[in-house]
Amino acid sequence: MNRKWIIPFFMAIYLPLLSGCWSSIELRDLAIVSAYALDKNEDGTYVGTFQLINPMNVPGALQGGQSGQKPSIATYTATGGNPLEVADRASTKVSRDLYFAHTSLLVISEELAKEEGLSSILDAMERGLEFRTTTNIVISRDMKAGDFVQVLTAIDQVPAEKAIKSLEFTEKLYGENIATNLQKFIKAAVSTGKEPLVSGFTVEGDIKKAKTMEQLQSSEGEATIEVNGIGVFKEGKLMNWIEGDRSEGTLWVLDQIQQAPVNIDWKDKKEAISYKVVRQKTNVEAQTKDGKPVISVHIRAEGDLRAIDVPVNVTDPHVLFRIEKALQQKIKDEAEAAIHEAQKTKTDIFGFGEKLHQSDPHSWKKLEPAWQDVYFPALDVDVTVEAFIRRTGMRNNPYLFDLNKKSD
């Protein structure tokens, strides 16, 4: 063959291949799954509910889209022996190909998480090509996961988005829950020195009505999706829930607080001073003393005063110092309560074991087999807190302080 012919020959061969449409699929043939919910049936099979985005009805997606009259999602339910079989069966009902690459939320019902655990479900998600390991996991409390993904939401038209945003914003602003994705969950579940945490969601109100457009026709709505509690897992199964103050304490120790309100009592008045953390750092150090593990937790918080409901002179640094002391005590109590709770249930959600492994691998080898059941519950944890008030907001003294002066 001479060269004159070889080059055009190969160019011709490449032409049809370069277009790259071997396994092409048109956008109109895809059903984009925004959330996937899994429940357990009475006969032991899985019930999966798929929240599909209905592109015609998402406002802004198409000019002249019929937003506000039809729901922006559609849901389909199917049953099967494992999560993938469920998805396959669902295709008999959906006219398009289920596409999981944009699935941002995986909802597991409390019942399923408690009885069976997540181990049998997550492998399929981790191994699959489409499913991303950055997908968030949440648990629906006291309700079916299927119901949860069917509830319509007002501001964010796609309910999965609403759930994730609530999760992120409460984590950021309120410090009482935690966003966990597949990768984080599996990482913690695999480690012997750490246990995973997953946020719970509840729906308050009339769930049946919340699935219809009635939900979006009043400002109040028929039902609201809300973040509620942190679920603790042990050996892949849901063990118990951490709620309220204790969940805040847990996040303090986990170094997960970004902004959080702390309210303290002042001279018999309950929750008189409100403080907002804007910067926080927690260091956990693990050591062994005479063969016994010792953990020290050091929390450092910086923040501003937000509201003062008692007459105190905050222009006086000594007073501020006393408030800081009280804040330190409060945070310390919360953190210690959370640690005691975890020790009672014998689950090392803080990853103390992992820290010990990192600082003293030799003693960890001896402690590892009985860590969760023997050593962790008996652990000596020393919590120290430093809290700083950096600013007092736009005012110095509260007007209550001036009022008091006049009455004196």
Add this chain to the structure above:
Amino acid sequence: MEQAKISTSQLFILMILFQLSNSLLIPLAMKAGRDSWLAILIAAAVSIFLFFIYRALYLYYPTLLLTDYTEKLIGKFLGRILAFLYILFFLYSAARVLREFGVMLLSFAFPETPLFVACAMMMLVVIYTVFKGIEVVARTGELLFVIMVMLAFFLFLLIAISGLIDISNLKPAFEDSPKILDTVFTETLYVPFGEIIVFTMIFPYLNQSKKLGKTGIAAISITGASLAFTTILNISVLGVPLIERSLFPLLTTIQSIQVGGFLQRLDVIFILALVIGGFFKVTVYTYCAVIGTASLFDIKEPSKLAYPMGMTVLFLSLIIASNYSEHIEEGLKIFPLYAQLPFQIILPVFLLIIAFLKNRKKG
């Protein structure tokens, strides 16, 4: 051997791209667990000695290929058999890399495409490059090296920004020191570092043979450092258990990137690195097999061999293993011990001793 010359900077780039190639993408030295980065650095250091063995051989015969001077060293009959075995070794290595490339591409980007098609596409480009000769290979390297460096920089920036790095994943370090050395001498020294044995087929094209030593040391050190750095990055982002379960840790790392809620799912970076890296390793191996065969069987135009031998590599890549687990098992347990250890270390040392004795007599 064709009439061509390459510069030291081109050799430097070729060596780096060749060694990084697939090693950047697959779990490297994972037997050493958390300390795999250290195993990589040690292996790189040891491989500098190997490089000096290859260089010494080259300095005895600066105008000859490895497959030519075996004949001069151990006689016509044995030397030719050994040269032939080396050619088979290069062909098989090319096929292994091609297979890895194909599987990687299919397992996460094109699940429905047959392996043959993915490998054939790559092989057609490789064949064309080999057909064009070493100068074209070297110039292509210069061009793509810039892209690789930019990708690496961009990637590191994104990972750093998205706050994924957790250095505590690297602790405790040096937990099991014997295991680190074990990993070095059973795995990491052979792939990718020992693979520079193929460059004994390229050294004769170098236009400034005096600078070979410096170029080689620089290329090996940079490769070692980049691989160790990538491993540190993977471990600190993913943690060891997840890497051990990942077929392609760097891909998992890239997939974890989320910057500002919109910069995410950057798999395309991985595909670019994969295609560039895979292309170079397969090309260099195939080129060396072709040039070796041409000189062994006295074929005047080596480029004529590009098509038949390229096709051989393509089909070999499809039949060497029935699935990817088998392929990896062969690559980690059998191939290093029975092929890479003798071809990369034992035989070159043996040849060097003979070369030394022979040349001393003359002197």
